[in-house]
Amino acid sequence: MPASAAPPNPSLDTPPPTLSTRPFPRRVRRLLEGVLEFASDEIERALNITLNDVEQQLFKLAEQARSNDVQQRCFEALRAVKRGRADVTPRYMIGLEAALAGIKDPPEPEKNAAVGITRFGELALVEDVELDEAAVLDEIAGRAEIRNSLPLYLLCQRFGVLAGRPAFEAERLPVGPHALCRILQQAIACLELNSEHRMLVFRQFDRQLMPVYGAFVEALNTFLIREGVLPRLTYVPVRPRPPRAEPVVANEAETAAPRLPRSGAPDADRTPAMRRRADSGLRPHTAWPGETTWSPPSAPAPDSDSDSGEANEMFAILRQLLAGRRQLAGKFGQPGGTPARSGPAFVASQEDVESVLGLLQQKPASAVLVDGKPAPRSVHHVKQDLLAQLRQWAPEGAAPTLADEDADTIDLVGMLFDHIMKDVRPNSPAAVLLAKLQVPLLRVALRDKGFFTRQRHPARQMLNAIAESGAYWVGEDEAERGTVEKMRMLVDRVVTEFNGDPTLFEALLQDLSGHLQTSVHKAEIAERRHVEAARGKERLALARMRASEAIGARVKGKKLPRFVHTLLTQAWADVLALTALRQGEDSELFARQLAIADRLVRATSAPAGSEDALSADEAAQMRQEIEQALTQVGYHGEDAAAIAARMVSGSDEGGDRGGGEDAASRTELALRMKARTRLGEELEAQKRKAKTTPLDEEGKACLEQIKHLPFGTWFEFMSNQQGDRVRRRLSWYSTITGHALFVNHRGQRVGEYTLEWLAQAMAAQQVRIVPAEKGTIIDRAWSAILGALRSFSGNAGDERGGSQS
Template identity: 25%
Template sequence: MNAGKIISFEGKRSGEQGVVLRPGYHGTINACRQLLVKFLPQRMDALFERLDDVLYTQADKAGIDHNQTAYFESMRVLRREREQIQSTFNKGVLGRFDRFWTHGPAAVSRHTLEGSYNSDELGLVESDELEEGLAITGMVSKGNNTYYRDLYALDERFSYLLHGVSMGKEGNPLAPAALCGAFEQAITTLEVTLAVKLVIYKQFEKELIGHLGAFYDQANATLAKAGILPGIKPTMRRNAPYQTSSTASSGYSPAADSATYAPGENPEMQAEVFATLQQLLLQRRPESLAAPTGNVHYVESVNLLSALSVLQHQGNIAEAANAPVMDARSMRAALLKMPQIGQAASGRMAIGRVDEDTIDVISMLFEFILDDPGLSDPMRALLARLQIPMLKVAILDKSFFSRKDHPARRLLNVMAQAAIGWTEESGRSGDGLYARIESAVNRILAKFDDDLALFDELYEQFAAFLEREQRGAHVAEERATQVTQGKEALVEAKRHVADEIGRCLSNYGDVPDVVQNLVRDGWNDVLLLIYLRKGRESDEWSDAVNLMERLVWSVMPKPSHSERQELLRSIPELLKGLRAGLSGISYNQHKMNRAFKGLQARHLACLRGGRALDETLTQQADEEEHIDEVGEVMEEIVLESADAHSAPIVSEPDAFDAQATKLALGTWLELNEEDGAVIRAKLSWRSNISGSCLFVNRRGMKVAEVTRQGLGAWLRSGKAVLLPEISVPLMDRALNSLVETLNSPGSKKPGGGKEP
């Protein structure tokens, strides 16, 4: 672990910008490093000892099932990997500390929470990784809030040592962000379930982040003793004890209700997402919304729920489908005016911190819903009416934020997922999707009080409707795909047959018209049918091509006696094969007889040593063929391209062409037509041959068929706009966006304000 290492302040790599340390303080910095070398192993030992107990307890609670097995297996994995994890973590932390003194804060930030949970990249992570990202973000936020005075002193002293270099947001190598980043990297390849990983992060938070106070005291004391800004002293009392979850409470506790939906889960883990959101809100909340002072009476949660029920009922009566989502400030103001809140005998009424945070989070989530491009305007407005019911759900049960299978969250997700393909042209009346969602929303507004079972009931009903609808859509989509595939296969087959015929005829030069006509008009369809039914690799295809070759050869001059003898022997079999093949495609009998007469004359000429014919016979045969050529002509089918043919093809593929090529099946597009109509279409099928794409609507009916180049032109011009990936549920996308917003500088503050 290089525990006794003395920091080298030399040897910066080429191209990296270094920093200059004030002379005379090398010993002081190494003294701080020794504190770190002593602190890390102690806390990591405590972490692993505690983890063993916690995982055993979780396994005992899980009972005899696969969850218990997972916990026991995780215990074995952790015991096996413990040394490697500790070594990687210790080296990571000490490496950050050492790089800081040679390359400054940028070297720490660059290696902190890599990959990671910053504002620019958080929106790109998969939904299954959201919990892990929130766990890390929560640890960092709570650590920063708890130790902000110590961190301020360390930042100032480290800055002084580097001649005033600014620490930045994550530049301190001893800050929670650096420690959490090193730990995240140390367990990134650990093969355990997400639930176990969250338990590990929880214990890391308790055993290491929760014990940083004493370490920071020692580090600051060491620096102050060395004369580095000894005047920095706390202006307030010592930091409050570190807490791993919010202890503020006002009314209902989520832990009691959570067991109804997730038996065996740790209530602390269920509330962890909300606790993390609270920490992020605390950092962003304007000073005007700080905890009120003076004689304040806090609203009981039961009274708050009663007031929300009145607002919910009023919204249902007014049918405020087009009403905007209420921001948190407006919601609080409206609630405090409600008689159900009650009046204080003295002082004023205020909403408790936990309920106020819940209002903030739900308001921001529904603002995301109103901005979600995956929903059309009518659907956004319809789902936005669920803001108050979902707020009540979140007040009743904080696991709403962490449990993907929460009844209310599940219903909201499935309705939003179904709505992605709906547009106004689909209609609102009857038993369609809009009417179903509207009915569910109205029932929630009218009936929901505090019984979460209503959401289970509505989910089952809506899921049954959706399953019936999707079965019909699947059948229609399969038919559309089969038709398109058939057309594609026919075009490809015609191309191959034409190539084969062209090759055969070109090999013999001047082929008589009677044979050319027979091959192009009759044998062409024989080859086409075999190609479609049996394929180019079949024996039937080879036999048909060989027969065509023998046919053309048979009418060419035969100067040698041996060739004429060979022709004489092959004619019966040749004519038999031709007749069988043409009969198989129901070739016109009159045209077949005339063609065979022409062949007979030419064969006779070849058997005489040439192929010259009486001019009158030739002219007569050609005239008869011209007169009777009124048969069936197969319709030429050309792939429709829906404006793609008119779109210019760029000489060099660009990013839009690449996007069109890589577009995954199941992706939804919004198509803006020239007449102003908006159509939503899903990529159902792409040809492996031509790259042509088939798009269908939510009922499985064909909407458009376009070439790959045409699709690129649509994306380039804005006619086609990609919609969000529906595999990521609406609530997951909303939570992701919320964390990104709260992490972003200059983002909208909770309570309706904006950063100055």
């Protein structure tokens, strides 16, 4: 077997379990046999094509090889594949049946797909070849899991029923992508390929099986449904429970509080300390974009079309407030006042308005010119176009105008869109989508005044879904294309299909909700991987710190040879750290390695000829143990032997010259150790690179606030000098290492900062915590509109009172 070939699978040394040898109930065994039969057909076909492609690729690589050695290796691999391919498929099916037969076995510690070490529960130094294979297989399986998350979720639930246990995780599902990749790695071990050519097999397997894996999972779900295993199971997104009462808007004071300064001074005049104290009492925002607050259209709602009397009453109140605003604006000669009419007027009926809006709905929502510059189209421009079209229907000499109720409705919808657009970037795709929704929602509001008062009105929920999703998902340069395209498709359907039936919004809203929940699930999967890796780094840093403390306590105050001191504090500290990670500090091996350090300190610090000197037998045994331990932390055999000889000899100049010492002098060995990356050294490098100045009082207060934040808190980072901000999610932080992990809205790692740096940035107002706001974006917009209208109404009353006196 080549030196880099995959090691034999230990599980094949004993007969693997089969479905016939396990005490399954008759029905469960029959279902598992059906799954195995179907999977065997699909996988056998994919394996045959994979091996054919591998042979072709090896032959092509051999022809293109630039050296005889590379060509020879390719031909050897080609012969190995031809010679052993007949064994690959049977070995794969044996592994697949063993995985299905073990569904009732207790979960084993999660193993890495390629190297057989614990993925995140422990850490260990392994060969680069093994790590590369682990990364490739994890990438293949993770990509398939994300693409097919919903059918995999349902299949995991059904396999949980077969096993009589809770639902499986995708990583442990016997026919999941992770299991299929693990079985492939074990099956091709018989080919005895080197790492490069095993990678070729993995890539070809990915190209052949994974594109059809979604249909494979759907077929398995269909088979189990037909056999009566959770036949009515469907995926329903989990949403928060709707509120009991249905006011016109959410609690106005609480909704607007996060946006308004608590003092009378403008927010720009408030000191950072004032802002921090005001923000510290707010609950941070932790939900993913897409975890919206709307309820499913099928949920029973207390408000219905029979409540039109209450809706009309609330709409009348809104009209009164709007009239007060218009009256006050007219007194001061400001825009928005009551227009003066001269000459005959043509008041358009609601049917005429509906007909014209139907025509405008089919026209593209193009931008308009404002002061010679293109600007987004607003409801005010739609109103102008509406009056221009009505002019063609008006009698000669009569100016078209709208009924007061229709005009107020259009003005209120216009105010709503104006407030929503404040939270959406002007040039983002969301702004275009909202512009397209203006005319259809005007038609909805003109027909049903419940649009203004009912939080669960389907059209209002649809608008809220687009506004919130657009504000967060498509507001960044790295916006997810699938979400953008999905929203664009749904909005286009509204524009082309809406003809007064609000049930269209219900169907489209449910479609969008399912897509966003899928996106959230993908982001959570991606985030979980990064968090687990970060926690592994934390355990590594903690083990490294404790190992250094243990060695430091033993060499402190001892007169050791300089080289031995260096070897103990570096090489042997790495050995202790790795042992602490893999077996714990209370293990026998960790105690033995500490005893070796104690013995070396006594032997090398004692005068020549003393009784603490190592005997020949003790030195030989210790040297063997040291050499073996050093190879486990990544030292090459020659260097490990030389270091072991130095440590046992206790001399800066001499040592046993038989263990590779002739090939590596003391100076050369020291240089190699200095150039070598130590275990966890990259963490120290990151910490040194991110070194900050000492925190002031404000920075210390921010640091304490950060340490009490829940995982998942969203932050806003200033992205440029113009003050634009980008949102990042604090997925995890460690008070031990002082590092914080941030991801974007797709769950991808975008930065890792120290807590001190983050606190300094918060104190400098370059970073801020995003507070959780009550209600939806529509509720907050109505709260602001209602507050503004009431303020105008109060001022108007003061003016009237003053004139009467």
